[in-house]
Every structure is written in structure tokens, then in C-alpha cells.
Amino acid sequence: MKQITKLLLGLTALSLSYCAHDEEVSETRDITIPFAAKVGSETFDCNASYTGIGAKSGGGSPIAPRDFRFYVHNVELLTDKNETLKVELIQDGQWQYQNVALLDFENGSGTCAATIGPTPATNTVVQGSYKTKQGKINRIRFTVGVPDNLNHNDRAAAPDPLNIAALHWNWTTGYKHARLDFTSTHFANGLDEEFTGQTANTSGTFNIHLGATSCTGDGASGTANCVVKNRPTITLNYTVGQTIVADLKNLLATTDLSVKDKNGPKGCMSALTDPECKGIFNNLGLDFHFDPNNTVPAPERKRGLTSGTEYATSGQTFFRVE
């Protein structure tokens, strides 16, 4: 009996020390993480146009913006002691839901009025709080897109910011992780005869729609499974207060905007047969298993066990810290 008492006392002591330890380090701090959309060194502006974009020899191509929206989720701060501080997002009922936030830089003015479903409202911050742990914050990590567990929800009944029609990707019963659309007079090259169902591309439209592909399963009960997820996880050196910049010029650095659009929709809509996705995906830090001849099963693409198809991995260049 004495032994049991001792044991109980010991356990109480243990739990006491556990409780004490727990409370000592649990300080919650609010954080606002600013994001900015840029085209090179210039701020993204629906009323501006930009020159020198893309890989065309002799100085790139001119572009006029249309859209610049993307989701991020699982935002985390990392310390120099290798601790991970999860940022719990404020549930603001508009831009943030669960662990997902929408960054929206188009305001529907100027050339952005021509995008699908332009909105005057913009959002340039992720807001939340984190619990301090050992060490000094020196990095930030987040994943672009809508996470798997929300990607196949009931979109007609979804809460903000998951109910924006322009960001639904209905044919895969999911979302566009990112929507970065623009036009270029260099890309306005007439009829693309290789794609059925498209009319002349006289507007020079170049749409970048990032979304999960290679899907099977039941899209109505939320159990669809897309094996090519196309959600890059970004880690950047970061101190609290700095701004995370998403740079369209860097994203397009390896894409020649003066050539004719090939195979599939105008620009890059994430299909593995869409050649315009090649450089763009690599600049997002994603492997892109370009497969124009339709030869490689999707699961193998995912694992990178391909042969005979283009396969490239590189660090992302779309995001940086300023």
C-alpha cells in the first residue's frame, strides 16, 4: 500500500512538473505576415503594364496583368533551435478558414477587370498567432494551395474564402491553388489549331491555373484523390516583420511568351500535356513530368520514377523575402 501511495505521489509530482513546464514556455503572440505581389522590382498593379517579361531573346515580352490570387495553408515559423511554431489563423470569416488563407492582389480595376470574377477587395496579409518555443525565429514555411482535406468539399456550400467561383476548379471537383493570369501582345498569335474547342487567341491571354490533377474517386462525397497535388511547400529565411514577395517576372523567367501556345488551354493549366507549364512549374519548385505522348501512369509520375519524359527539380524562385 505504501508503495502505491509512493507511486501516486511520484505521479502527482511528475504531472506537477509537467504542468509547470507547460505553462512556463507557452506564450502566445499575435503575428501579421505581409505578402506582396510584384513583377520584378515593380509592385503588381492592375493599372500598370510591364515589359521585359519571359525568356524571349532580346529583352522579353510586354504583359498586362489580369489576376493574382493564391491560397496558402499550414503557415509555420521555424526557430534557430529547429522548433516549429504553428501559426493558428484568425478565423475572420472572409480571407481565412481553418488553416487556409487567400491572398488576393487583383482589385478588378484596369486590365484586371477582364479576369473571371474580379473583386475590388484585396487581401495582402496572413494573420494569426503562435506559441513561442525555444530559439529565435529565422525561417517561415507555408504550402501553396488548398489542402487535400478541403479540396473536395461541397463548394456550393463552402465558407469564405473557399466559395469564390473564379477559384473553383470544378472539373476536378477541387480548387485552383493559384490563379495568375495576364495577357501579352507577343502571345496574341491567332488560332491555336492544335487544341479543339478554342477560338482565336487574339487577346494574347496567358492563364496560369495551378491545381491538383490525375484524380480518381468520388468527387461528390469529398473522397476524390488527386495524386499530382501541385502544392509546393515554400521555406524562406525570415524574421518577423518582413514581407513575402511573390514575383511574376521570376515565375515566367524561363517561358518564352513570344511563341505560339501549344497543346491545351492558353497558358498553363497544370495538365501534364501542357508545354507552357514546364518552366513555370519548376520555378514554383514543383516537378513537372511533361508527357506529351501520354505514356507514363500517374502514380509513377508522382514518385518521379519516370524515364523518357522530361523531369526536372529545382528550387523555387517565385517567392522571396524583402
Next chain:
Amino acid sequence: MSLRTCYTAYKIKRSLLFFLWLALFTVLSCENYDPRIVVESSSYHWDIPPHIPLPREFADNPMSQRKVELGRYLFYDKRLSGNQTFACATCHHQRRAFADDPDIDDGSSNNTYLGNPQAILVPLGATGEAHPRNSMALVNLAWQPVLTWGNPLMRRLRTQALVPIFGENPIELGLFYPDERLQELSADPVYQELFPAAFPYDRNPFRMTNVVNALEAFQRAMISFNSPYDRQQRGDVTAISESAKRGEELFFNEDLECFHCHGGINFTLMEDHRNLSVPSIDFTNNGLYNIGGTGAYPPGNTGIHEVTNNPNDMGRFKAPTLRNIELTAPYMHDGSAIDLDSVIDHYAAGGRTITSGPYAGNGSASPFKNSFVKGFTLTAQERADLIAFLKSLTDCDYVTSEKFRNPWPVGHFNRPSTIGELPEGSHPCAP
């Protein structure tokens, strides 16, 4: 820290743990949650012959006559398109068993299709973009486990409705500000009655989720089981001609093999109802294209391959229902067969050969082709018999029924006139 504080903390932790378990349990139950369970208590009366198995009912959208009625008004409402020029019905006409009607100049007909030289007619969307796919007939969808020509993910009509409403590649209805439009709809006295009646427990019934639920209910109520062939099956031996009876024999024999892909209640590979434990789902390649001998289909129109990216899924499409097939020309996913004769030519050859142009190739040699598409020969009489059988699947009650007709008053912007609503001229159901 006092023992008391710690105990309180422990209690909080314990209750947190309990809620975590509860949450986990809920999530796990959700994993197994299948909305396709039968709602025994649903009082909806399915208007079907006794030998037809009842469709499933969805726990998250049980059928009701009021939802069906609301869905009918919405199906014919041009306000579901961004520029208010197109409704669902613009590409789905009742007298064509809800396939597109190329004879009606309502903006959706496209006779100068430039993209695919093989395509004869595919519809245009509200902003003039050509659709790569032929409008499907809408018939007995309550027994269909998967919707559309080639998307294995599309299991529910309410999910599918989001594609034409919001899709932008191509734009079909192009409704990109649904909230503003729902505000407008909520000011319409017709809807002020219909929405709350259909969704009586909803404090704000004017929501997109209710729009697609009502559209689902209406389309599930669109039921066709009264063709001459159905009547013959129910015992009326004079309902179809002797020629059609010979055609029936041909259709169901092992020389032509038609029934393998066009079997069951609705003459398709797909079937679902309450008596099935697992829905029957299959997509198939019928040798329509074989570009360069690789089995490839024209880019942008490759079937479920577009969704799965599985190379073996190249050219796999839904084998559509043959009910009312006489009324739904042109045929195939891209509208590339102009009439029933060309469809029979295609299957008689075991696949289509295109001799020149970007899509040249011998479809019968496609590596992805369904083995039942093996070719056959028919005498002129046999061909006529087969077509007579296919025509015996035309349900004139369905295409003239007032239950599915445009409910808006004549003169309303959703129904400027009644032109094109009812069969006329050479239409087999014309009076």
C-alpha cells in the same frame, strides 16, 4: 503552481482529450459516411413502372416535389448565366430529349466549328466559346452513378451543375458573381415562394447550394419509361413493329455485341439503384480516333484520361443511354457522327478511319479500343431493322410532357415564345 490549478488544468486537458476523441470519432464516421444511403422516410413518389428498381435517395438532398418544381424554374432561368443569355435549357431542349437542338437559333448552335474537322456540331457557351463536347441527352439520370461524357469524379448532379454554371474552360453559363445574382433571384416573387417552399428549414434559402440541390432534384425527376419498346416489355406485343422486333434480336445478339456497352435499364454501361450493392461504372473506348496509330484522341478531348492522366484511359468515354437516341443527333462525345446510319457504319467497321488531316488514323486498330467493337456486316434489311429498334426507344410522352416544359409564363424573358418547345415537322413525335 498550486495542486488545484494543476488539477483544473488536468481536468481541462482530460475534457480536451475527450473532445479530441469525439472529433476523431466524428471524422472517422464521416469517412464512412455515404450520402447515397436510402432515405426510407422520403415521401417522394417516383413515377416509374413497377418492374423498375427505385433510384437511390441522397440523405443530404432527399427528393421532394417542391424541390423538383424549383429546379424546373431554375433549369429554364437565364439568370443562371453571367450575361443572362443562357439557361441550362439553352443546350438541353425537351423535344430533343434534352440534348441540344441544332434547329433552334438560340446562340448555342455552332455550325461553323473550326477546331475539329470531324465535329459536325458542338454547342457554344453563353459568351460564344465552343464546347469540345456534344450536349448529352438528359434521361433517367436518377439511375446514373456518374454524370457527363468523361469525368469519373462526377457522381452527383449537384456537383456536376457547378461545371456549366462556373466553368471557364470553356465558359458555358459563366456566372461569376453568384452572390449578387442570388440577391436578384431573391427579389423575384416567383422564387420568394419557391425557394422557402423547397427548403423550409433554411433561414436563408437563397443559396447556391440550394440552387444545385434543386437542379439535382428536377433532373432526377426527368423520367422516361414509356417508349414503344417499354410498352412491349410490359406486355403490349403490338407496341413495336415486326422490323423493330428483328432489330431487337440483332441488338442483343453476339454478332453485333451492342448490348455489352448499351445494356441494362437505360441501355448504357452505367447503372445504379437501390437494389445494387455497388453501382456499375465503366467507361469505354469505341475506336473513334487513333491518331498516328498511337490510340490518341484529339488534344483537349481525350475522355476520362483528362481527369485521371492514366495513359490507359485514353479515349474512354461514357457509353450514353440509347433512350430517345433518334432525337439526339449528332452523336458521339464530339458530335462527329451526323446520324444513326453513320453510327452503325462506325461500329460495322469496328472503328472509324480518318484518312487525312491532323486526326488521321484507323480507329479500328486502336490499342485502347473495347474488344466488343469488332465490326460486323449487315444486309440493308438488317440495318433498317436495327434502326427501327433504336427508334422504338423514342418516348414521345417524355419529350412532350408538361411536367418538364418551361414553366415561366409566355412573354417572360425566360420564355419569350413557345417556338421550338414542342415536336413539329418531321419530328417523330409531331402531332
